Amino acid sequence: MSKPLFFPGHTACAGCGQSLAARLVIEAAGPNTIVVNNTGCLEVFSTYYPLTAWGVPFVHSLFENAAAVASGVEAALTYLGKKDKVNVIAQGGDGGTADIGLQALSGMWERGHDVLYVCYDNEAYMNTGVQRSGLTPFNSDTTTSPVGTQSMGNLRPKKPMPEIAVAHAISYVATASVGFLQDLQRKIKKAFSLKGPKYIQVHAPCPLGWRHEPRQTIEVGRLAVETGLYPLIEYEFGKLTGVRKIQPKPVEEYLRLQGRFRHLLNNPQAIKQIQEIADNNIDRYGLKIQL
């Protein structure tokens, strides 16, 4: 067994989808990798002084600048003539990626840095206590998009980050999920086979914020994909090159496992609205297996 790249003893919650995904990402990337992390759960639970879970060089600076710091790391490696030997990963949660860090990330993509950006999408600001982010799904109950007499939860659908990435004409864009771990690792390896900026958005269930049982993390992740709510897609140089086909399940199967959607369950109209989001994805990406 080779030396671990992500050690146990970190302080993530039991059943944390992000800690699982982060370990698989770095194991797929290998030891010759420098990780630059945005502020967030992952940074807090894996680098709590004097403890670090990382077996690779790791740097955390701020909430929104991982993409820019990673650009500097890549530029320095290029200057030193070491770029071909070392992978660079920038990573963060959905808030650090799609909200406060989007400008720096767009800059990194546009400049063409040879960096893989991994967004661990747990669909809210979990580190600060489950506030909504730009990647919180429609009608999800969070602490800043609470369900009330005048509200069904988060008002807007998820910001289309993969499309925003694709629009930057970068070499590789993919979505992945903690529900499909081998697929996630394949995509990390695929990303590092291509030069230039890459973006992978990993759906990472959060037992605390989504209010499901810790043991259900993988099942919840799978159901998001299998209902069509989180399509697994791949783009190379702007062209859709890969889609995980599904035999679509009703969205209710996904929603009923999670406290954040509980308020929708006895409301057929509300469930229909979520089903429409899934159906649109199924149409748009041709997700359905044709028998």
Added chain:
Amino acid sequence: MFGPLISKPGTSKNNKTGSWRIEARPKFLQKNCIACRLCILSCPEGCISGEEKNTFICDYDYCKGCGICVEVCPKKDIEMVKEDLDLTKV
């Protein structure tokens, strides 16, 4: 003078998160195991090891008892059992 600034790899191993378990722990039955390694892959702690069939175990020093390994085992060869709070018996 620098003070606390930098850490060396893997020092998190000093933090025995196994003490977090209060109710249940996974028990590796080692009867019907096919060495598919899904439990190793799926563990958020990365604390499961094993190579051959029916040799897989988890490190209770770190296992937080989430139960994901029980859920993913295709042969139902891991089960949750009541936590023995006397850790000296591990």
Added chain:
Amino acid sequence: MKGFLEGSRAVAEVIKLVKPGVISAYPITPQTHIVEELARMVANGELPAQFINVESEHSAVSVCLGAVATGVRAYTATSSQGLIYMSEVLFNIAGMRLPLVLTCANRALSAPINIWNDHQDSISVRDTGWIQLYAEDIQEVVDLQIIAYRLAEDKALMLPVMVCMDGFILTHGIENVDIPNQEQVDRFLPFYKPLYKLDPDEPLTMGLLADPDYYLETRFALQETLKEALSLIPKITQEFAKVFSRQYPGLIEEYKTKDAERVIVAMGSVCSTIKEVVDELRAKGKKVGLLKIITFRPFPAKEIYDALKNVPKVAVLDRALSLGSFAPLAAEIRAVFFGKNKKPKLISSFIAGLGGRDITVDSIKEIFRLLTTKEKTAEFIDLKPELLKEKIDV
């Protein structure tokens, strides 16, 4: 190389000699000429650096953070709003003990938007943990840039340094400047070998969370290290003198203060104007002088005490405000003498030159004139009373 050079061009020439591996910047007036010149040098192959054009100052300085953390010397320059936009990262870089060097082309802060010179930008980030050096003229900017890298990368310090030069006055002014040669710079400033870096051969974790059991010590260490810098700076400037044959006191410069009865304390290019007035008044038999602060952070309290303890009347000229309180430099100069037996009878505080309002010879004479027996606090010089009568009529 000696000749007439624009200040920005002179800075770019000296940065080329310092050989940064990564340069990243975002354009803002009046910093632009510096980075345009560096971009040109990179484009022509004169400077083998990675020049990273970014989408903001926040990213510019973050790119430099990443480069220095990877073990490569880096450079950035900015001004005004850009420096304030960087401020979050400035704290971070000092806290992470990364020896970046930044040139601040000093400019006023909005609102109202104003592109001209004062010190509000760099003064507003004085508590970030960066060493701050203020230059009087273009030669001093050039020399301080080299000193800055040597200081930043000293193994005992590992601290970022900000070289402050007055916007337009120094960035766009033209002076006869001596740009050192490569051999001199290489002798004074060895190849950068970091104490710690991001390297797969020796993987370290940087930028960890420090809880209440650890955080206090990280800040104490910063504070102590900045104190160490106070003794290191004069040593480095002495070494500088040996290689480059130009002598800098490093922390402060005393200009005709020994027997002075009235002294103005100031920073930056206005010191040249003050020297001119001092010479003129001295010729008329007036015992006046100037105390120039070069190193504002760390604050050279002991040196200031020694320089001013026997001066009866001191005027502190601030080109920035701490709105709603005492002027920033004046407050600290007064603090130096708190509880001391030997001290000036009077320390008056004046504000001038905000937003590029010229500080003329007459402005300086006015300050000396106002240095009577009545202590002034944040007294504005060169105000136009007629403008204060304007009313919002809606």
